[in-house]
Every structure is written in structure tokens, then in C-alpha cells.
Amino acid sequence: RNFDQVDVFVAPSEFLRQRYINWGIAPERITVIENGQQDTQVLPPRIITEGEKRNRFAFFGQINPFKGIDLVLQAITLLPKEKRKQIVLEIHGTNLEHQSEAFRQQINALAQPLAEKGILLWVGAYRPEQLRGRMAKIDWVIVPSIWWENSPMVIQEAFTCGRPVICSNIGGMAEKVTHGVDGLHFDVRNPTDLGSLLSQVSGDNELWDKLHAGIKKPLTYQECAIKHLELVK
Numbered sequence: 001r002n003f004d005q006v007d008v009f010v011a012p013s014e015f016l017r018q019r020y021i022n023w024g025i026a027p028e029r030i031t032v033i034e035n036g037q038q039d040t041q042v043l044p045p046r047i048i049t050e051g052e053k054r055n056r057f058a059f060f061g062q063i064n065p066f067k068g069i070d071l072v073l074q075a076i077t078l079l080p081k082e083k084r085k086q087i088v089l090e091i092h093g094t095n096l097e098h099q100s101e102a103f104r105q106q107i108n109a110l111a112q113p114l115a116e117k118g119i120l121l122w123v124g125a126y127r128p129e130q131l132r133g134r135m136a137k138i139d140w141v142i143v144p145s146i147w148w149e150n151s152p153m154v155i156q157e158a159f160t161c162g163r164p165v166i167c168s169n170i171g172g173m174a175e176k177v178t179h180g181v182d183g184l185h186f187d188v189r190n191p192t193d194l195g196s197l198l199s200q201v202s203g204d205n206e207l208w209d210k211l212h213a214g215i216k217k218p219l220t221y222q223e224c225a226i227k228h229l230e231l232v233k
Helices: 014-023 069-077 101-116 128-135 153-161 171-176 191-201 205-213 221-230
Strands: 009-011 030-032 056-062 088-094 120-122 140-143 165-168 183-186
Touching: 009 014, 014 030, 014 171, 056 069, 056 128, 056 153, 069 088, 069 101, 069 191, 101 120, 128 153, 140 153, 153 165, 153 171, 165 171, 165 191, 183 191, 191 205
Parallel strands: 009 030, 056 088, 056 140, 088 120, 140 165, 165 183
Antiparallel strands: none
16 A cells, blocks of 8 residues: 555666566656766776786675675686685675674685785775775676675676676676676576686786676666656656
């Protein structure tokens, strides 16, 4: 009855819109407007020396069982030793201390050996104004969630900074990242597939250049506001 009073619903992704249509909202009553981002210049690519590879990956966000950081650690651990040494993973996130003891133990058991070998850098929490500075030092953003996600802000933030995204092939992630154009998909919950993909891209600078060139600037805050205002004209 409350929803009968609403003129139009707004979803930040077509995936989420379809979920609500399946739930019962009439298609003509719900539209898609992407979440806005800062209107800033794309960051330059990370400076690399001759012969160096674009092998620096980063996870940004909350650390919990749904976000898939354990999947990334498993993926790297499963790689052969020589392949593993070619990868650097940075974790920019927080809230591990608020998770279950079993999950904390699992993450620590996976992370410690990688950290000792210099493969894993646990950078920790960050403030919004620090995000661009951290993304400037990496090549790829990984979004390995095992749940659908609606319209992950980290994907739009990565594109704003000019960083290709590697993500799970489901939900809002698969919608926001076009495989082979501005990023790559891997089979959700599959550490073997993810590991193979990380190994492949860490040695392929030409692929990074192609995906970097395919990134389109996300909607700005101002453009997002205008789209919302147009709904009430």
C-alpha cells in the first residue's frame, strides 16, 4: 500500500531493477540511474620500469565472508611458486576484527605465508580522500564478492581512477564490468579460475593497455543529480 503512493522507483543498476520487477514492481515504474562519482581527472598509469609487469592488484572495501577476500588469497596460494612470486596483492580494507573467529583464523592462515614472502601487503583502512593516492600505486582492482552486489561503488571508483577491474561474473559486478573491454570476469567462488586469470594478466601489459583504453568515465555527481531532477519535471 505504501508503494502505491510512489510515482517512480530508481535503481543504480539494471540487475537490481530486474530483481524488483521480478518481485512485482511494474517495469514502467522503475528506472536506472547510476550512482554518481567525483568529477576528477583519470589517474595516469602507474609508472613502471622497462621489463616490469603490471602485476599489482588491490582489494578495496569491507572484509567479511561475502566480499571474497578469502577467495583471492586461496587463488594466489594455489598458484605454482614461480607464478605466485610474480604477483603483488594489496588489501585496503577493515572490519576483519568484527568477523567470526573462524573467519579471522582462515584469513590469517592464508595471509601470513603470502605476507612473509612479500606477495601480500595488508595496507588497511583508508579515508575517502586517500583512495586516489592508493589507486595510483596499483594496476588492477579486484572485486571478488560471492554475493550479487547491486552497483559496487568500488567499480565506479576504479573506473574514475582509470583502473581495470577483475570481478565475479554475477549480478551488478558482471553488469558494470564489460568482459574484455574495461575489465575481466572470473567464475564466482572459483579460486582456480581466479588464480589462472591473475597469473595471465600479471604478465600481459598489452592487455592492461587495452582494458585501460576501454574504460568510460562514470556518471558524475552533477550528472546524477540532473537525471534525478528530470524525473520530477
